Amino acid sequence: MNKQYDVVVIGGGIAGVSAAITAARIGATTLLVEKNMMLGGVLTQSLVMPMMTFHSQKRRTISGIGQEIVNRLIELKGSPGHINDPIGFVKTITPFQPEKMKTVLLEMVEKSGVELLLGMICSNVIVENNYLKEINLCNEQSELKISSKTFIDATGSGNLAIKAGAPYVEGDGNRQNCQPMTLALHLSKVDKQTIVEYMRNNPSDFVSSDESEFKYLAVAGFFEKMKNIKKYNVRFKRDRLLFFELPFTDDEIIMNTTRYSGFAGDPWELTNAQYLAVEDIWNFLNFLKNEIPGFLNAEIVQTGCSIGVRETTHVKTEKIITVNDLTSKTKYPDSIAVGSYPIDLHQPSNGELKTVSLPYPGEYQIPLSSLLPKKLENVVLAGRTLGADHLAFSAVRTSPLATATGMAAGVTAAYSAESDIPIKMLNTNILRSIITEIGGIIE
Structure with missing residues (x-):
């Protein structure tokens, strides 16, 4: 028909x-x-x-x-x-x-x-x-x-x-120059207050708006601590953590930090990126628990159903x-x-x-x-x-x-x-x- x-x-x-x-x-x-x-x-x-x-x-x-x-x-x-x-990258976020x-x-x-x-x-x-x-x-x-x-x-x-x-x-x-893909993580049992206290005491380690009052937790930073990530066998390269509070929750965030190169239009490369990301998240979680204040008891609620693609x-x-x-x-x-x-x-x-x-x-x-x-x-x-x-x-x-x-x-x-x-x-x-x-x- x-x-x-x-x-x-x-x-x-x-x-x-x-x-x-x-x-x-x-x-x-x-x-x-x-x-x-x-x-x-x-x-x-x-x-x-x-x-x-x-x-x-x-x-x-x-x-x-x-x-x-x-x-x-x-x-x-x-x-x-x-x-x-709060990060000051754009005027508003939603x-x-x-x-x-x-x-x-x-x-x-x-x-x-x-x-x-x-x-x-x-x-x-x-x-x-x-x-x-x-x-x-x-x-x-x-x-x-x-x-x-x-x-x-x-x-x-x-x-x-x-x-x-x-x-x-x-x-x-050049298909190999596409922007990298990201597997986002939804984490719970994150101690937001501990994170805020660390940010107040170490302002130079974060990108932050002059107007930020920590009413909503948005974080771009932990630059110094990210230098230790290599010790945890994490494959992706990143100089900062980037994460945002999940609204109307007490202890949950969405983490947008992982990065994987490849051309997502090629099924082999897309599959490889997804595979590497899923393998990486447990080592990454171990890094967060051991190195980042506020993540000692953090747990993964879910990852994205599919890796996020920026460009093809x-x-x-x-x-x-x-x-x-x-x-x-x-x-x-x-x-x-x-x-x-x-x-x-x-x-x-x-x-x-x-x-x-x-x-x-x-x-x-x-x-x-x-x-x-x-x-x-x-x-x-x-x-x-x-x-x-x-x-x-x-x-x-x-x-x-x-x-x-x-x-x-x-x-x-x-x-x-x-x-x-x-x-x-x-x-x-x-x-x-x-x-x-x-x-x-x-x-």
């Missing part, structure tokens, strides 16, 4: 969810397809928490569906909302409970009228004259043929667009966002979102951070043309699938901005389907107006 839609979204991370909800609310018949059995992508699957950031140093830059998600999390006591970043994020996203998708398929992947595509006409979806026992007027690729790696013929690059042109392939789009575009604050007539996360490159070789300062207030525009893949006429990209070079990508890949590009993709695809006008021929002023009307911030 071949089902027909106005908009089909592949990828149920926060970008795909935002895109699908937006398209459905506008009136498009919309299908959302996710390979896992949960929505949320790395936020729920890989325990990537908190979200960063909804604000520049001057103002709010992300609103719309992203803020709706946060509001609902607050109602369920799944998030305290936006708080000042902690949340991953389990409640799963619930909120499913609830919002259902209420919007989006049809949802979980546990399905795209196995084949039919393309005619640069138009994606039909896709095959499959799981272990079933196969479906799906047709749509428009498609949104929210896979994170451009899997749909690439399968349909869009050109792409891997990493910075980059689809070539009508406009490729460059690092110079960010630092020079390039203005675009087709701007559809505003980002404010800094350039934050995790070096694959040693786990160190390479940052590039952005002019105050640290804002940059995202053009619609960076969501439009070359050689495809009815496909829009969303989330970290957007077109950017290796260094710029390290800034534009994060989840709050993914909600904004998801909204823009949803508007674009739905309007194209309704008007029967090819995506690349749409009046961008009309699209920008619609995005603004539904709560988006475009400049």
Whole structure:
């Protein structure tokens, strides 16, 4: 049976969810397809928490569906909302409970009228004259043929667009230079007060905001103690611990510290990274218990269901966002979102951070043309699938901005389907107006 839609979204991370909800609310018949059995992508699957950031140093830059998600999390006591970043890397961070994020996203998708398929992947595509006409979806026992007027690729790696013929690059042109992967840890029985006391007594050993009052525990540091990690046969290289309090808990944190190199688009390399990470965590826990104040009784509650992937392939789009575009604050007539996360490159070789300062207030525009893949006429990209070079990508890949590009993709695809006008021929002023009307911030 071949089902027909106005908009089909592949990828149920926060970008795909935002895109699908937006398209459905506008009136498009919309299908959302996710390979896992949960929505949320790395936020729920890989325990990537908190979200960063909804604000520049001057103002709010992300609103719309992203803020709706946060509001609902607050109602369920799944998030305290936006708080000042105690580390001082960004203006605000948004902690949340991953389990409640799963619930909120499913609830919002259902209420919007989006049809949802979980546990399905795209196995084949039919393309005619640069138009994606039909896709095959499959799981272990079933196969479906799906047709749509428009498609949104929210896979994170451009899997749909690439399968349909869009050109792409891997990493910075060398697949071995992709940013490293991280297996996050959920730990309990962590003595937060002991950690805070150590931080107060050793301020030079931490990166901290001048405004930090330790009301929320966010830690980047223990630089001196991390020099001892080699003694514990831990494979990853890192100069600091990075972890965040799990909101509404007394003794639980999410640890974002491990780093594993490899090209996640290669199943052998992805499997190896996952294997090394799972093997490492027990030696890492031993290090924490013996070396880090507050972790003597710590226990692992869970690890991410899958290792978190920062970077794989980059689809070539009508406009490729460059690092110079960010630092020079390039203005675009087709701007559809505003980002404010800094350039934050995790070096694959040693786990160190390479940052590039952005002019105050640290804002940059995202053009619609960076969501439009070359050689495809009815496909829009969303989330970290957007077109950017290796260094710029390290800034534009994060989840709050993914909600904004998801909204823009949803508007674009739905309007194209309704008007029967090819995506690349749409009046961008009309699209920008619609995005603004539904709560988006475009400049």
